[in-house]
Amino acid sequence: MNYVIRKLGFYAAALWAALTLNFIIPRLLPGNPVDILLAKLQQRGGSITEETRKSYAILLGGDDTQPILAQYWTYLVNIFQGDLGVSISYFPAKVTDVIGASMPWTVILVGVSTVIAALLGIVLGALVGWKPGTWLDSLVPATTLLAAVPYFWLALVLVYILSRGLGLFPGQGGYNVVLDPGFNGPFILSAIEHAILPALTIVIASLGGWLLGMRNMMVSTLSEDYVLTARAKGLPDRWILRNYAARNAVLPSVAGFAISLGFVVSGSVVTEQVFSYPGIGSRLLAAVTNNDYALMQGVFLYITIAVLAANLLVDLLYSLVDPRTRARG
Amino acid sequence: MTNIQSMTGQTQASPTEELANISRGRGQRPKPAWRLMLPTPTPWLITGLILIGSIIIFGAVGPLLVGDPAAISNTGLSGPSADHWLGTTQTGQDVLAQLAHATRGSLQIGFLVGVLATLLSAFFGIYGAYIGGFADEAFSLLSNVFLVIPGLPLVIVISGFVPRESRGLWTIAVVLALTSWAASARVLRAQTLSVRNRDYVAASRVSGERAWRVIAVEILPNLLPVLASQFVFAVIAAILGEAGLSFLGLGASSSSTLGTMLFYAQNGFALPLGAWWWFLPPGLMIALFGMGLSLINFSIDEIINPKLKNARLVRKRARQAARIQKKAVTS
Numbered sequence: 001m002n003y004v005i006r007k008l009g010f011y012a013a014a015l016w017a018a019l020t021l022n023f024i025i026p027r028l029l030p031g032n033p034v035d036i037l038l039a040k041l042q043q044r045g046g047s048i049t050e051e052t053r054k055s056y057a058i059l060l061g062g063d064d065t066q067p068i069l070a071q072y073w074t075y076l077v078n079i080f081q082g083d084l085g086v087s088i089s090y091f092p093a094k095v096t097d098v099i100g101a102s103m104p105w106t107v108i109l110v111g112v113s114t115v116i117a118a119l120l121g122i123v124l125g126a127l128v129g130w131k132p133g134t135w136l137d138s139l140v141p142a143t144t145l146l147a148a149v150p151y152f153w154l155a156l157v158l159v160y161i162l163s164r165g166l167g168l169f170p171g172q173g174g175y176n177v178v179l180d181p182g183f184n185g186p187f188i189l190s191a192i193e194h195a196i197l198p199a200l201t202i203v204i205a206s207l208g209g210w211l212l213g214m215r216n217m218m219v220s221t222l223s224e225d226y227v228l229t230a231r232a233k234g235l236p237d238r239w240i241l242r243n244y245a246a247r248n249a250v251l252p253s254v255a256g257f258a259i260s261l262g263f264v265v266s267g268s269v270v271t272e273q274v275f276s277y278p279g280i281g282s283r284l285l286a287a288v289t290n291n292d293y294a295l296m297q298g299v300f301l302y303i304t305i306a307v308l309a310a311n312l313l314v315d316l317l318y319s320l321v322d323p324r325t326r327a328r329g
Numbered sequence: 330m331t332n333i334q335s336m337t338g339q340t341q342a343s344p345t346e347e348l349a350n351i352s353r354g355r356g357q358r359p360k361p362a363w364r365l366m367l368p369t370p371t372p373w374l375i376t377g378l379i380l381i382g383s384i385i386i387f388g389a390v391g392p393l394l395v396g397d398p399a400a401i402s403n404t405g406l407s408g409p410s411a412d413h414w415l416g417t418t419q420t421g422q423d424v425l426a427q428l429a430h431a432t433r434g435s436l437q438i439g440f441l442v443g444v445l446a447t448l449l450s451a452f453f454g455i456y457g458a459y460i461g462g463f464a465d466e467a468f469s470l471l472s473n474v475f476l477v478i479p480g481l482p483l484v485i486v487i488s489g490f491v492p493r494e495s496r497g498l499w500t501i502a503v504v505l506a507l508t509s510w511a512a513s514a515r516v517l518r519a520q521t522l523s524v525r526n527r528d529y530v531a532a533s534r535v536s537g538e539r540a541w542r543v544i545a546v547e548i549l550p551n552l553l554p555v556l557a558s559q560f561v562f563a564v565i566a567a568i569l570g571e572a573g574l575s576f577l578g579l580g581a582s583s584s585s586t587l588g589t590m591l592f593y594a595q596n597g598f599a600l601p602l603g604a605w606w607w608f609l610p611p612g613l614m615i616a617l618f619g620m621g622l623s624l625i626n627f628s629i630d631e632i633i634n635p636k637l638k639n640a641r642l643v644r645k646r647a648r649q650a651a652r653i654q655k656k657a658v659t660s
Contacts, residue, residue, distance in 0.1 A: 010473065017474045021483070026490055036492070141373060141624060148565055148619020150572050153591060153612030160600045212623075220636040258477050259512050266481030270573045284482060285577060288489035300486045307479050 003319050003326055011312045018304040022297050023075050027068075036291050037088075084301070085294035089286060095298035098283065103302060106279035109195055110268045111310075113202040114261065120203070121210025122253060126246045128211065129218025140215065147208030151267035155201040155274040162197060169197045172276050198268075198275050206264050210253060217249035224248075251322055257314045265307055371641070377624030384618050388436045391429030398426040398585070409606050416606035419597040427590055428610050434586035435568050435615070438502055442567030445506035446513070447560045453510070454517030455552065459525055459544055469518060475511035481573060483508055488579040501581040505570050513559035517552060524551045554632040561626050565619045572615055587611040 034056050038048055066074075078084070084095035128136045162168045170176075176190040221227065222245055230240045269281035276282060280299055287295035319325045402421035409416045415424035450472075457468030487504050488496065524530065530547045538546075549556075568587075574580045575588025576595065590611045594600075599608040631638040 010470070011477075013470060014474045014477050018478055021478070022486075025487060141376070141620065144623035145616050145620040148569070148623065149616040150569055150576070150591075150612055152573065152576050153608075153615070156595065156600055156608065157612070160605075164601070216630065216634070216637060219640045220634060223636045223640060262476070262479050265479045266570070266573070269481055269485065270577060273577060284485060288485060288577075288579065291489075293490075296486055296489055300482050303479055303482045308477055311477050 004316065007312065007315050011308050014308055015305065018301070018308070019076065019079065022301055022304075023072055026293065026297070040291070079301070084298040087287075087292055087295040087298075089290040089292040089295065095294050098295060099280065099298055099302050102278055102280045102283050103306075105277060106268065106272070106281060107306065109198055109272075109277070109279060110202065110264060112195075113199040114206070114264050116199070117203045117206045117264075118210050118253075118257075118260070121207045122214045122246075122250055124207075125211040125214025125253075126218055126241065126249065129215040129222070129249070130241050130245065140212065143208035143211050145208075146204055147206075147212065149205055150270075151201060151205050152270040152274050154205055155198070155271050158197055158201055159274070162200075170194050173278070175278075194275075194277075198271050198277055201271050202264060202268055205267060206260065209260055209263070213253050213256065214249060217252050218245060221245045221249040251318075254314065254318050254321060258311045261307060261310055265303060371628060373624045374628040377621045377628075380617055380621030381625065384432065384614065384621065385436065387429060388432035392426075392433050395426035395429045396423055398422060398430045415610055416604070418593070418599075418604075418607055424607055424610065427585070428587075428614065430585050431587045431590040431611060432614055434584055435571065435588070436618075438498065438505075438571050438581075438584075438586060439564040439568040441498075441502045442505045442509070442571075443560050443564035445502060446510040446563040446567070447556060449506060449510035450512075450514035450517055450559060450563075451556065454514035455521045455544060455548065457514075458518040458521035459540065459548065461525075465518075468514075472511040472514040472518070475508070476515065478508075480508040481570065484570065484574060485577070485579060488574060493582050496580075496582050498581045498584050501571060501574065501584075502567075505567050505574075509563060509566050509570070513563065516559060517555060520552055520555050521548060524548050554629050558626050558629040558633065561622045561629070565622050568615055568618065587615055 034053065037056055038053060041052075042048055082096055084099075087093050087095050087098050090098050124139075128139060131137075163170065170193060173194055175187060175194055227240060227244050230244045235244075268279075269284060271277070272279045272281035273285050280303060284296065284299040284303075286292070287299060399422060402417070404413070404417050404421050407413065407417050407421075413423050413425065415428060417423060418427070453468045453472050457465045484504050488501075491500060525548065530543060533543050533547045571580060571586060572588035572591065575584075575586055576592050578592060580586065580588055580592075588611075591608070594604070594608045594611070597604075597607070599605075631641070
């Protein structure tokens, strides 16, 4: 129980840090959203008065006449009321609505492909590590190549070969725009069809990391005494592999989930851009190009919260997988 | 039947003896202690070193040998030929020349971020763990928080707020370093905690050495392999991160890296037009560089975790034994 409380406390602290970062960044950096927007307005021939400036500042939620702590307080209160402001590029939609519409796409895409990559990588890594020195081991350098491939480059090459060249999968968008979005068969099928290439990109690019980590742990675990004992007892190889070696070797991979997820989320942002996928990564980049600061910060916040939630889940699962964490805590 | 039996009976002694001779030969020349700090030359390490070496030479010397990467000519979008080894871009710029300059740019930023991130992680990981107490708790919390906050989205938000004009090489490098030091700080902290409590460190502290000297002289040498491995990871991550940012058009202005090259290739519709020679080389360059660094990292891993090395040596001996056995049976 202690372990759970400690973890919850840590993630509360991480959430607070992310919220604070989100508050500080715009105020710390040289660019001022109000100035950038006013400059744009001026380019289009709008006249700028002191009132325009003030109303823009209030629209963006950054009324900089107040003391900074008061601003911080209003910011926190707004966030806990679920008010992230109004998006400029999707005016007059609220930021939460824009994000709410795109969040499921990313969560399903990234979630499913991460789970597939992790399971596949761990199983393959266990097999490669189990019989080191065989032909399987020569796969290892190839996986390091895959692990270092930029996501977006791989995505574009896959589109070029599988979509343009062979015409197997659609290479753009998240669903067939002719169809009605909703819970009906054709739409879901089309969504799955469109998700195959982005998911394949994420799986291929992140598989290598899982595989390598698992292989190395497998090799070290196999030289443990308890594996030798198990062999000496004459247990069948499959049994040793599953219940003695792999179980212990998988722990660091699970504990390192946070790092892997960070890489996948970063990669998927760029991947979504390549596929014009209607997920949250494309929204983030659209917000950056349109100077839609409220949406930009909102997306960052949502991504962070999603990543924190996933990590919390894995941490709690970890205490189930590894009883030692519970005993110690 | 009997024939075979007698043969195995005859040869059984000799392969064992031969193997013993090999082991004895190995045992006669014990390696000096410093040799253990250096990686054993395995095929993987050599492949990695050759890859990294040639890419670094290409990035360092290449720009001097090729022509002007920005020079425009009439032969737009032509495939590889004798004049242009890697073809030309849409505006007739030589891809090889661009590749050489872009490689140099990417290596620069990778190295810069690698150094900055390693320094940050060394400070937060080693120093925090060494002094212990409240500072250790605070540093550890800080690095764990930075670890779970997703890096690239944060970098994108930061780049979105910094106007394009003031987005220089250093800005991007600092931002990338700030978002990538946490994982290695955690690894370094764990290692430092185990080294800190060893007797010779305690002796050094008791004899009144200053903190920085204990860290630099007593602790740091033990952490060198870990630091090297983290540095290698930081360089890969930085090159990949910078490529992603530049590809999105959020990279350093006025810099030429493999990412900006891919950005221009994508905006020039390189792949839809079938200009693979423009699009494939930059990505392959990144992937090969990353692969080379990972292969080198395997050897560093063997120093950090001797179990990996032992497993390899056991395998090698088993292969040797099998070979001798086979030779004996066939002869």
